[in-house]
Amino acid sequence: xxxxxxxxxxxxxxxxxxxxxxxxxxxxxxxxxxxxxxxxxxxxxxxxxxxxxxxxxxxxxxxxxxxxxxxxxxxxxxxxxxxxxxxxxxxxxxxxxxxxxxxxxxxxxxxxxxxxxxxxxxxxxxxxxxxxxxxxxxxxxxxxxxxxxxxxxxxxxxxxxxxxxxxxxxxxxxxxxxxxxxx
Amino acid sequence: xxxxxxxxxxxxxxxxxxxxxxxxxxxxxxxxxxxxxxxxxxxxxxxxxxxxxxxxxxxxxxxxxxxxxxxxxxxxxxxxxxxxxxxxxxxxxxxxxxxxxxxxxxxxxxxxxxxxxxxxxxxxxxxxxxxxxxxxxxxxxxxxx
Numbered sequence: 001x002x003x004x005x006x007x008x009x010x011x012x013x014x015x016x017x018x019x020x021x022x023x024x025x026x027x028x029x030x031x032x033x034x035x036x037x038x039x040x041x042x043x044x045x046x047x048x049x050x051x052x053x054x055x056x057x058x059x060x061x062x063x064x065x066x067x068x069x070x071x072x073x074x075x076x077x078x079x080x081x082x083x084x085x086x087x088x089x090x091x092x093x094x095x096x097x098x099x100x101x102x103x104x105x106x107x108x109x110x111x112x113x114x115x116x117x118x119x120x121x122x123x124x125x126x127x128x129x130x131x132x133x134x135x136x137x138x139x140x141x142x143x144x145x146x147x148x149x150x151x152x153x154x155x156x157x158x159x160x161x162x163x164x165x166x167x168x169x170x171x172x173x174x175x176x177x178x179x180x181x182x183x
Numbered sequence: 184x185x186x187x188x189x190x191x192x193x194x195x196x197x198x199x200x201x202x203x204x205x206x207x208x209x210x211x212x213x214x215x216x217x218x219x220x221x222x223x224x225x226x227x228x229x230x231x232x233x234x235x236x237x238x239x240x241x242x243x244x245x246x247x248x249x250x251x252x253x254x255x256x257x258x259x260x261x262x263x264x265x266x267x268x269x270x271x272x273x274x275x276x277x278x279x280x281x282x283x284x285x286x287x288x289x290x291x292x293x294x295x296x297x298x299x300x301x302x303x304x305x306x307x308x309x310x311x312x313x314x315x316x317x318x319x320x321x322x323x324x325x326x327x328x
Contacts, residue, residue: 057224
């Protein structure tokens with residue numbers, strides 16, 4: 001088990017570094033797809049199959065396609081500069097160190113005395129069978145019933161995002177005529 | 184894409200199973216892992232795969248853009264409408280318990296169960312539609328595919 005975990009995490013890190021270093025945008029998009037698949041496997045190991053579904057479908061599938069269609073629109077060349085950028089490197093290094101320092105205070109993975117394992121999760125797990133008339137999936141019960149407002153808000157966020165993309169990107173019907181008039 | 188018969192045939196073989204899996208994740212979400220969001224993205228991925236291989240026109244013959252636009256809002260309407268229904272039946276907003284005694288008792292499942300099912304359906308419809316619509320708008324900018 002540990003061998004699989006460490007292999008996946010090492011491959012995740014290697015893929016992330018490759019994505020950052022590679023200059024060919026098409027290859028970089030393919031590597032982000034690989035990264036998503038690896039994260040999906042990692043989430044499956046953490047017993048979160050629904051998150052793994054989403055990661056595989058959104059991260060590896062849909063967002064890869066969207067990035068490829070963007071690539072077709074903007075062209076495959078990357079005008080990135082080659083000279084070393086010291087200031088950004090320092091900023092990233094400091095932020096990274098701060099983040100790692102922040103994780104030192106976090107409870108250990110799977111620790112039964114974690115705050116999330118003491119409150120309020122146990123009450124959800126214990127009560128959901130009675131509250132939901134025997135609905136076995138606690139996650140669905142939490143998402144759709146205990147936290148129903150929350151999920152309504154999330155769905156609205158998805159709708160808003162879709163409307164925003166439509167407003168920004170949709171081609172107007174009279175756009176070719178307008179371009180012709182501008183010329 | 185006419186030059187890649189293997190991709191076309193494999194896609195045609197796979198899409199029914201992807202759709203079936205999407206619907207399974209949607210309607211079995213109360214019992215197993217899954218739910219509206221997951222099912223929505225899986226269904227949208229099937230549509231996008233079809234669009235990638237057979238072209239934007241082909242997928243828009245199956246699900247036209249105007250229908251996807253309506254579905255985007257319809258999912259949220261179904262979700263919020265469930266809440267309004269529970270208010271009209273005398274409960275609080277999204278209080279599924281009141282559905283138990285009013286909507287075909289004995290035929291439909293318990294209130295909580297029914298409410299979660301309908302609400303997840305709304306989430307699924309919105310997510311499918313939004314993902315598909317984002318793909319349509321990206322792919323429709325130029326004749327990309």
